[in-house]
Amino acid sequence: MSAFCQVSAVTPFSAPCRVLDLPGHTLLVLPSEIDLSNAPALCSGVLACARARAGRLEVLVLDLTRTDFMDSQGARLVEDVRHGLPPGVRLRVVATPDGVPYRVLELTGVRRDVPVHGDLTGALRA
Template sequence: MTFFTNPTEPRDLPGRVHLTMPAEIDFCNAAELLPLVLSAAGARRDRLEVLVLDLSTTSFMDSQGVRLVNDVRRRLPPGAVLRLVARPEGITARVLELTGLRRDVPVYDDLAEALAS
């Protein structure tokens, strides 16, 4: 079991924040990731338009990962939107689809597309 407590450092782009998420998001680390993600978004609160969580290297995500994404979406500053990046053939994209979260949060195959949205 791999433990990742930190997403990578946020990339601060004009109006956008990009965070690369860990290889696994589950009950072991999801609760620790939430404040880190919200802190990165909150630090740019006055100019945040889009928060992109890059799940393209995330190879495992359970229901706690889905909960994390949903909690982030609900707690973003007013006017800010959440975008996800996930490999279409990956487990993460399948989990997002099976749980219905994909209907609420746009999922992109490509980081550049997510950042441009």
């Protein structure tokens, strides 16, 4: 089932994050830019989506493959989501290995705490 996270009303970009629910997994496709202007609202929206699925959600996957720009606020977003998830929910990230988000997560050390996969298949299998 596909739905849309209700973060578009509070963020300055026009497209909401796309949400895809799979058995035990929820995939959130994040916007093309993540920075100080939208990271706090994105974090709130992601955590609200996770809380709404509490009890049936095992793995939350953040898809950054369509994100062209991300600064340290994107890394903070991932860390804040990790710490704010309901108990027992695991976090995975998908980011293109040669993309900016992958590099930011590597440079900030977030990859030590959150598995970052180069493709969606790997993230969903983990």
